[in-house]
Amino acid sequence: MALAESKGLILFTRNHKEHDMLVKIFTESAGKQMFYVKGIHRKNHPLKSAVQPFTEAIYIGTFKTENLSFLNSAKAIHPFSNIQQDIFMSAYATYLLNLADAAIEDRIYDPNLYHFLREALFLIDQGYDAEIITNIFEIQILQRFGVIFNWQQCAVCGQANHQYYFSHKYHGLLCEKHVILDTKHYPTSPKIMYLVGQLANVHYEQLNHLSFKPQTKQELRKFIDFLYEEYVGIHLKSKKFIDQMKNWQDILEPNH
């Protein structure tokens, strides 16, 4: 089989036998692939830096359409060095990698998702607010899980204004006039719903250093958790870790 090459992001690695490793890579041109890397734990293995967590590189190997692929070499290795060294950043980055891994099947060509994930990692690595980067990622990746909302208009009358409430019953937003149709609408302020609509459409390249008030962040977190619980139903360990981390982060950095 001919050698192929593609840009890729390391999703995760798992040791295999004594010297080998399974490396899951989200490749730009062939989707997510599991690669077998022989002898990676031997000294001076040429692929060592290319298979570190939070790395992008051009990976060269045999890309199989079934079973394991094989990695031969790598070039243009770019480590996300700040993420690699920071427990907070790496917690968020791991969660985004896990979400991308869960959202689509292996070997599905999805360069848009690849670039979206890559941009998110670059921004976190550059010190942008990881919580906000994550919120945008969570909201926009919902459609890969088959969950699609119209964040711009009322589900009943189609009117577009800035006073919305979220209704599970109507699978979307309700305006002030129609919110009475669902007495069990999600209890959040229209301000948060408006913000979600903004985040659903923002491009990462448009982002300047956004910052939200702690209370806004908290409400947003709660609402996105609700969406994932109701509509996606996955429970990632990396997300649980972030939730726990937030508790001790508040203790360590009281002004955060």
Ligand SMILES: [Zn+2]
């Ligand atoms: Zn309406």
